[in-house]
Amino acid sequence: xxxxxxxxxxxxxxxxxxxxxxxxxxxxxxxxxxxxxxxxxxxxxxxxxxxxxxxxxxxxxxxxxxxxxxxxxxxxxxxxxxxxxxxxxxxxxxxxxxxxxxxxxxxxxxxxxxxxxxxxxxxxxxxxxxxxxxxxxxxxxxxxxxxxxxxxxxxxxxxxxxxxxxxxxxxxxxxxxxxxxxxxxxxxxxxxxxxxxxxxxxxxxxxxxxxxxxxxxxxxxxxxxxxxxxxxxxxxxxxxxxxxxxxxxxxxxxxxxxxxx
Amino acid sequence: xxxxxxxxxxxxxxxxxxxxxxxxxxxxxxxxxxxxxxxxxxxxxxxxxxxxxxxxxxxxxxxxxxxxxxxxxxxxxxxxxxxxxxxxxxxxxxxxxxxxxxxxxxxxxxxxxxxxxxxxxxxxxxxxxxxxxxxxxxxxxxxxxxxxxxxxxxxxxxxxxxxxxxxxxxxxxxxxxxxxxxxxxxxx
Numbered sequence: 001x002x003x004x005x006x007x008x009x010x011x012x013x014x015x016x017x018x019x020x021x022x023x024x025x026x027x028x029x030x031x032x033x034x035x036x037x038x039x040x041x042x043x044x045x046x047x048x049x050x051x052x053x054x055x056x057x058x059x060x061x062x063x064x065x066x067x068x069x070x071x072x073x074x075x076x077x078x079x080x081x082x083x084x085x086x087x088x089x090x091x092x093x094x095x096x097x098x099x100x101x102x103x104x105x106x107x108x109x110x111x112x113x114x115x116x117x118x119x120x121x122x123x124x125x126x127x128x129x130x131x132x133x134x135x136x137x138x139x140x141x142x143x144x145x146x147x148x149x150x151x152x153x154x155x156x157x158x159x160x161x162x163x164x165x166x167x168x169x170x171x172x173x174x175x176x177x178x179x180x181x182x183x184x185x186x187x188x189x190x191x192x193x194x195x196x197x198x199x200x201x202x203x204x205x206x207x208x209x210x211x212x213x214x215x216x217x218x219x220x221x222x223x224x225x226x227x228x229x230x231x232x233x234x235x236x237x238x239x240x241x242x243x244x245x246x247x248x249x250x251x252x253x254x255x256x257x258x259x260x261x
Numbered sequence: 262x263x264x265x266x267x268x269x270x271x272x273x274x275x276x277x278x279x280x281x282x283x284x285x286x287x288x289x290x291x292x293x294x295x296x297x298x299x300x301x302x303x304x305x306x307x308x309x310x311x312x313x314x315x316x317x318x319x320x321x322x323x324x325x326x327x328x329x330x331x332x333x334x335x336x337x338x339x340x341x342x343x344x345x346x347x348x349x350x351x352x353x354x355x356x357x358x359x360x361x362x363x364x365x366x367x368x369x370x371x372x373x374x375x376x377x378x379x380x381x382x383x384x385x386x387x388x389x390x391x392x393x394x395x396x397x398x399x400x401x402x403x404x405x406x407x408x409x410x411x412x413x414x415x416x417x418x419x420x421x422x423x424x425x426x427x428x429x430x431x432x433x434x435x436x437x438x439x440x441x442x443x444x445x446x447x448x449x
Contacts, residue, residue: 041304043302044298103325110330110338111338196306203316
């Protein structure tokens with residue numbers, strides 16, 4: 001596995017107390033970066049897990065900062081970035097991973113659910129980018145958005161997919177508008193990952209667990225591509241969304257494997 | 262019909278087991294009256310995982326949505342939760358009927374909707390499972406047999422053909438109950 005040299009760099013990963021965000025945060029720590037771990041809900045499992053992750057990163061000899069912030073609230077995002085400025089003095093990598101959405105068909109969403117969907121998964125990400133730009137432009141910073149296959153394929157009762165699609169568009173847009181500030185913007189579109197979100201998905205997608213193991217992506221495989229997009233080696237990639245799905249979306253025809261006799 | 266093959270104690274044990282596995286806490290430290298969120302640190306995603314484990318254990322399908330969401334689906338947006346995300350008086354009236362003596366003292370009109378999930382307790386979850394198990398049909402859907410058995414105290418099977426019992430799913434059960442209460446009390 002390629003190792004990256006991110007010493008003296010600072011990475012913020014939103015929603016990183018569990019799942020894919022957790023794996024990304026850990027990998028940044030292993031690559032020498034100082035890490036800001038963000039979670040939304042105070043007093044719950046996320047806070048405890050985020051604290052544990054920070055200890056682990058500190059054990060690697062890096063600095064780790066645990067910040068509670070709800071990205072859908074502008075003031076909360078401002079406070080998070082003020083703390084990063086004060087405590088870290090810089091930001092090199094912004095990884096937009098946090099997501100929150102109801103599982104329901106779009107036509108059945110209540111107004112408040114629709115608002116929450118957009119406020120967290122679109123507006124919240126923009127708030128983070130707006131606050132991050134003054135810091136990122138000082139260091140030729142990188143932004144990586146974590147998307148999912150829901151951005152381009154139908155998943156039952158998964159309104160988050162439309163927000164992921166919107167953000168992939170934002171990535172293309174920002175890649176151009178921030179290029180003058182030497183900030184590179186890309187996305188990673190993950191396939192099925194066996195994280196906490198998967199535990200929810202399997203309730204709405206019956207038989208999802210029948211999918212052969214070969215089509216499930218390890219969170220670490222997504223994290224590796226995120227780190228690659230933060231490394232100078234990927235300097236030619238701009239405004240793109242890289243699909244990391246074990247080839248799941250690459251073929252329409254997939255016959256059932258023959259049983260061995 | 263009310264089933265007697267799976268005891269309340271067994272259901273409570275299984276609920277504690279599911280919570281312990283999801284939240285990675287010691288099963289023996291979980292008390293029936295504990296709030297999943299306030300006392301045990303559960304978050305919204307965890308509820309679904311706990312439900313999934315219970316579904317696998319008992320062969321049931323739990324509700325995907327809280328009763329407040331069902332009220333709004335049936336009687337219109339704003340009927341249970343107002344524009345400030347606060348519970349309406351009608352929602353409280355309905356919850357009083359649903360929970361009876363178990364109604365938490367904190368429930369009141371004007372309460373923020375985010376304060377409701379923390380009121381879910383371990384024994385409350387067990388009651389939800391028991392309610393679903395009590396929809397055991399009179400006859401086996403496959404062979405028409407009228408005798409049921411449970412070999413492991415968790416799954417109910419037909420004594421004649423061995424087929425798994427099918428239960429009403431949690432969402433349908435909630436909707437049926439709401440329809441019944443509305444017809445009787447005309448709250449909305």
